[in-house]
Amino acid sequence: MAHWARRLRQATSAAQRRARELRMISKALVSTDHPILAHIIPIRRCNLACTYCNEYDDYSKPVPTETMVQRLDHLADLGTTIITISGGEPLLHPELDRIITHIRKRRMIAGMITNGYLLTVDRIRRLNRAGLEHLQISIDNAMPDEVSKKSLKTLDKKLQLLAEHAEFHVNINSVVGGGIHNPHDALTVGKRAVALGFTSTVGIIHDGDGQLQPLGEAEREVYMAMRAMEKHSYAQINYFQDNIAHGVENKWRCRAGARYLYICEDGLVHYCSQQRGYPGKPLMEYTVEDIRREYRTVKECAPRCTVACVHQVAYLDFWRGPQDLAPTPATDGQPQGLVQLQ
Numbered sequence: 162m163a164h165w166a167r168r169l170r171q172a173t174s175a176a177q178r179r180a181r182e183l184r185m186i187s188k189a190l191v192s193t194d195h196p197i198l199a200h201i202i203p204i205r206r207c208n209l210a211c212t213y214c215n216e217y218d219d220y221s222k223p224v225p226t227e228t229m230v231q232r233l234d235h236l237a238d239l240g241t242t243i244i245t246i247s248g249g250e251p252l253l254h255p256e257l258d259r260i261i262t263h264i265r266k267r268r269m270i271a272g273m274i275t276n277g278y279l280l281t282v283d284r285i286r287r288l289n290r291a292g293l294e295h296l297q298i299s300i301d302n303a304m305p306d307e308v309s310k311k312s313l314k315t316l317d318k319k320l321q322l323l324a325e326h327a328e329f330h331v332n333i334n335s336v337v338g339g340g341i342h343n344p345h346d347a348l349t350v351g352k353r354a355v356a357l358g359f360t361s362t363v364g365i366i367h368d369g370d371g372q373l374q375p376l377g378e379a380e381r382e383v384y385m386a387m388r389a390m391e392k393h394s395y396a397q398i399n400y401f402q403d404n405i406a407h408g409v410e411n412k413w414r415c416r417a418g419a420r421y422l423y424i425c426e427d428g429l430v431h432y433c434s435q436q437r438g439y440p441g442k443p444l445m446e447y448t449v450e451d452i453r454r455e456y457r458t459v460k461e462c463a464p465r466c467t468v469a470c471v472h473q474v475a476y477l478d479f480w481r482g483p484q485d486l487a488p489t490p491a492t493d494g495q496p497q498g499l500v501q502l503q
């Protein structure tokens with residue numbers, strides 16, 4: 162496709178995305194009875210093995226596509242606005258395009274988080290055709306090391322392919338904390354992302370329980386420089402991380418289980434990737450009553466939480482009602498309480 166034609170298509174897609182996102186915000190402001198964002202896992206397996214990660218294995222099979230379609234239909238019937246496909250590594254699912262197409266067919270916004278390793282020109286074009294709207298790649302360092310192989314050196318060619326061929330929005334997330342050796346790598350990654358025309362965000366890597374670990378001085382400096390760069394990007398709703406960077410707890414109401422759902426490969430609803438088991442109910446049995454209960458449920462892990470997407474969703478309801486219920490798992494046995502770190 163000619164360069165100008167591709168740019169025109171990218172601009173048109175961006176305008177349509179914005180319109181859909183504005184409709185999403187209006188819908189969320191009118192009612193609290195539907196999820197705003199759901200993460201779904203079509204495959205738990207990953208082709209990498211980052212040492213800080215507790216969200217992958219090296220053996221799981223893909224979830225059958227028909228099962229994924231049923232789950233997406235149920236999420237659509239619950240009124241879910243955005244679906245983010247995550248993993249493991251979602252590009253390992255053999256029918257990923259069909260999953261994306263179905264998300265769009267049910268009029269939900271389609272996003273994906275990938276490590277980018279499996280992207281090719283053909284794969285990107287297929288993602289365009291399927292109707293993907295957002296893609297995020299996290300890049301952890303400039304050079305691969307024993308902590309993470311998601312490095313700018315190994316992924317830069319993939320980023321160039323995306324800049325050339327993707328019609329969807331691309332965000333590059335760089336990270337500080339979690340044992341990443343050189344905090345300044347985050348700045349290098351962010352600058353490269355902006356140079357290629359992508360948005361750039363910075364995340365603070367949670368520990369194995371998704372909880373706050375104070376940043377060191379060098380990490381904090383890099384974090385603040387990245388935040389200044391982020392001002393020009395779409396994902397600016399990361400104010401909670403400023404507190405985390407300074408080791409300060411956040412006062413907020415986590416609406417996981419209601420406005421945000423994490424659907425594991427077994428089709429169970431969890432609060433988030435770090436609090437699996439609560440509420441632990443099959444998605445196919447999840448109703449608006451569950452959403453209403455979890456909306457009111459206090460998550461005692463909230464003050465030290467670093468799970469960015471749940472914070473971002475919660476901003477839409479920050480002015481709304483207090484929470485007065487305790488978490489209970491749907492599975493048998495006594496509640497053990499949510500994971501907590503001191």
Ligand code: SF4
Binds near residue numbers: 211217
């Ligand atoms: S690429 Fe992503 S899912 Fe895979 S091990 Fe690394 S952080 Fe985990």
Ligand code: SF4
Binds near residue numbers: 433434436462
């Ligand atoms: S506060 Fe919410 S998003 Fe954060 S760890 Fe707890 S349940 Fe998960």
